[in-house]
Amino acid sequence: MPPDEPVQDQGxxxxxxxxxxxxxxxxxxxxxxxxxxxxxxxxxxxxxxxLLVEPLNQVRLGGFPLGFWFAQQGSIYVFVVLILVYAxxxxxxxxxxxxx
Amino acid sequence: xxxxxxxxxxxxxxxxxxxxxxxxxxVASTAGFYVAGRGVPAVAxxxxxxxxxxxxASFLSMAGLISFMGYSGAxxxxxxxxxxxxxxxxxxxxxxxxxxxxxxxxxxDRYHSDAAxxxxxxxxxxxxxxxxxxxxxxxxxxxxxxxxxDVDRGVYIGTAxxxxxxxxxxxKGITYTQVAQYCVLIVAYLVPAIxxxxxxxxxxxPQLGFGGTMQSGQAGTPAGVFLxxxxxxxxxxxxxxxxxxxWVAGKKSMIDVFAITLALxxxxxxxPHVLIRFYTVRSARAARWSALWALVFIGLLYTTAPAxxxxxxxxxxxxxxxxxxxxxxxxxxxxxxxxxxxxxxxDGDGVLRYSAGADNELTVDxxxxxxxxxxxxxxxxxxxxxxAAGGLAxxxxxxxxxxxxxxxxxxxxxxxxxxxxxxxxxxxxxxxRCAAGVAVVIAAYFGVNPPGFVAQVVAFAFGLAASSFFPxxxxxxxxxxxxxxxxxxxxxxxxxxTASYIVxxxxxxxxxxxxxxxxxxxxEGIGAVGMLLNFAVALVVSRFTEPPPQEVQDLVExxxxxxxxxxxxxx
Numbered sequence: 249m250p251p252d253e254p255v256q257d258q259g260x261x262x263x264x265x266x267x268x269x270x271x272x273x274x275x276x277x278x279x280x281x282x283x284x285x286x287x288x289x290x291x292x293x294x295x296x297x298x299l300l301v302e303p304l305n306q307v308r309l310g311g312f313p314l315g316f317w318f319a320q321q322g323s324i325y326v327f328v329v330l331i332l333v334y335a336x337x338x339x340x341x342x343x344x345x346x347x348x
Numbered sequence: 349x350x351x352x353x354x355x356x357x358x359x360x361x362x363x364x365x366x367x368x369x370x371x372x373x374x375v376a377s378t379a380g381f382y383v384a385g386r387g388v389p390a391v392a393x394x395x396x397x398x399x400x401x402x403x404x405a406s407f408l409s410m411a412g413l414i415s416f417m418g419y420s421g422a423x424x425x426x427x428x429x430x431x432x433x434x435x436x437x438x439x440x441x442x443x444x445x446x447x448x449x450x451x452x453x454x455x456x457d458r459y460h461s462d463a464a465x466x467x468x469x470x471x472x473x474x475x476x477x478x479x480x481x482x483x484x485x486x487x488x489x490x491x492x493x494x495x496x497x498d499v500d501r502g503v504y505i506g507t508a509x510x511x512x513x514x515x516x517x518x519x520k521g522i523t524y525t526q527v528a529q530y531c532v533l534i535v536a537y538l539v540p541a542i543x544x545x546x547x548x549x550x551x552x553x554p555q556l557g558f559g560g561t562m563q564s565g566q567a568g569t570p571a572g573v574f575l576x577x578x579x580x581x582x583x584x585x586x587x588x589x590x591x592x593x594x595w596v597a598g599k600k601s602m603i604d605v606f607a608i609t610l611a612l613x614x615x616x617x618x619x620p621h622v623l624i625r626f627y628t629v630r631s632a633r634a635a636r637w638s639a640l641w642a643l644v645f646i647g648l649l650y651t652t653a654p655a656x657x658x659x660x661x662x663x664x665x666x667x668x669x670x671x672x673x674x675x676x677x678x679x680x681x682x683x684x685x686x687x688x689x690x691x692x693x694x695d696g697d698g699v700l701r702y703s704a705g706a707d708n709e710l711t712v713d714x715x716x717x718x719x720x721x722x723x724x725x726x727x728x729x730x731x732x733x734x735x736a737a738g739g740l741a742x743x744x745x746x747x748x749x750x751x752x753x754x755x756x757x758x759x760x761x762x763x764x765x766x767x768x769x770x771x772x773x774x775x776x777x778x779x780x781r782c783a784a785g786v787a788v789v790i791a792a793y794f795g796v797n798p799p800g801f802v803a804q805v806v807a808f809a810f811g812l813a814a815s816s817f818f819p820x821x822x823x824x825x826x827x828x829x830x831x832x833x834x835x836x837x838x839x840x841x842x843x844x845x846t847a848s849y850i851v852x853x854x855x856x857x858x859x860x861x862x863x864x865x866x867x868x869x870x871x872e873g874i875g876a877v878g879m880l881l882n883f884a885v886a887l888v889v890s891r892f893t894e895p896p897p898q899e900v901q902d903l904v905e906x907x908x909x910x911x912x913x914x915x916x917x918x919x
Contacts, residue, residue, distance in 0.1 A: 298605055301594045321654065323429075334636065
């Protein structure tokens with residue numbers, strides 16, 4: 249957490265009700281994070297696993313056609329990583345805004 | 349020891365374990381009964397969610413289905429895991445922050461409407477009963493195959509066990525038995541998968557062996573060829589579409605795969621028995637972490653399943669095709685007696701021919717692939733018994749989770765909130781226990797007398813969850829302007845559209861081909877369209893109706909912050 253983060257003081261200064269501004273900043277940061285993660289979620293599963301499966305199948309990953317691998321293996325690994333990133337990033341965001 | 353002795357032993361030990369846990373985790377309060385007192389650690393809840401989610405279908409049928417579908421099997425693999433991303437990011441932390449006991453309760457409070465709450469409760473009950481009948485049947489089938497009791501008696505034994513721990517221990521008993529059941533089912537799934545992967549590819553990790561090369565000594569193939577290439581080659585020779593190919597004749601179309609995957613993902617995120625699991629943890633933060641653990645535990649099985657599917661497919665073709673009937677292995681005749689494997693010697697030459705054409709002489713029921721796999725790979729008797737215990741764990745854990753949401757929808761959403769608002773907590777708990785008891789008996793009835801339409805209406809469970817719950821929950825959390833009228837009209841549009849499409853193409857016009865489908869989307873995938881309609885109608889109607897009152901807008905503000913989740917005792 250960067251020490252010069254201005255929002256941190258606001259968050260801790262007003263524990264019962266975050267300031268209106270702090271609240272908005274927290275929610276916007278949350279929405280931004282979600283948008284990025286959901287874009288990856290969509291790209292990997294629907295993009296690489298379904299829409300682009302045929303061109304990707306021309307590429308091989310070991311014994312797997314790549315598109316097939318994304319559809320039956322890779323997407324699941326990516327889903328796990330997405331939730332991990334979300335949980336870690338939200339923990340940091342919560343601490344920064346004093347809402348944990 | 350024989351397979352049967354091993355099965356009695358392992359099933360006996362696991363059942364004793366479940367009963368022991370139930371006695372240890374008895375509850376005496378509504379908070380304990382509905383949400384396990386909200387004290388479940390995130391990892392334990394992740395395991396419980398895994399067992400709750402992975403049903404008899406995931407455990408017994410999924411690998412078999414994928415084995416016959418090849419690439420298109422990805423609809424289940426992505427559809428039933430990708431929903432957890434939506435759950436973790438869009439729903440679980442906020443619903444946990446709001447607290448209370450049921451999802452319908454959130455719908456009722458957010459849209460300040462008993463009608464919305466009752467519609468949600470009715471969907472909960474319908475979706476859960478659709479699901480539970482299949483679980484009880486699964487219990488009966490495992491009993492009949494491995495313990496040689498008849499299917500009906502198997503259903504009664506399973507019912508008695510679920511009755512015992514669900515009615516006595518409520519959510520707390522269910523949670524901790526589910527943790528044990530997860531351990532049993534994952535071991536039972538991985539042990540044979542690892543053994544088969546080592547045998548066929550020399551790599552003990554199925555996820556890697558799947559993309560590895562065949563071991564030398566496998567019948568008919570030179571060593572060093574990739575397993576999936578061998579499989580594609582076998583499919584070409586027999587006239588089937590290539591296993592790894594996507595959009596070829598005989599497989600699902602791109603738009604259908606897209607729509608089904610979306611409907612299953614969104615449906616997963618909207619299923620009440622999955623949502624309720626996130627009410628049992630301590631905080632919104634714990635809900636996020638527990639969604640992560642849940643997907644890790646589920647992913648372990650879901651990344652193994654497609655490997656098992658491919659191994660089983662190669663094994664099946666290589667062991668059986670072109671063999672004389674007299675040289676077929678022992679397991680072939682034991683499954684033949686169940687009628688799930690059928691050899692019809694059309695050309696009378698005594699040799700089994702397997703192909704995609706009219707000269708095919710072998711019919712295989714998809715459901716036996718997981719159960720027969722250890723025998724096909726000639727694994728020891730205890731592994732076969734372990735698979736039986738795992739199948740039972742998968743079916744029982746899902747059945748118990750479903751029973752609880754049915755019980756709480758009846759006692760909490762219908763009785764306490766609408767019919768008898770003055771009900772005391774003790775009386776409510778008694779009603780909840782009775783409701784669970786009655787629900788388990790009805791489930792047992794459907795297990796013994798399965799209605800012919802069960803298979804056809806499974807699409808309903810996901811379609812309805814996708815087209816009813818998911819949009820109103822997401823809009824309820826992420827917008828302050830969605831109104832009561834918007835939510836109710838959205839839900840009704842989604843449900844009516846999805847239900848009538850499924851009823852039309854599954855029950856009334858089952859022979860209508862894919863040409864008749866809207867945009868080429870099958871009834872399994874139509875929930876995706878229902879969901880979009882629900883969103884659209886809710887947003888449009890909300891623009892033209894009075895905005896929600898200030899206290900509802902404050903409530904939305906409140907659930908967006910993870911701090912200060914109310915303790916269960918306050919409720």
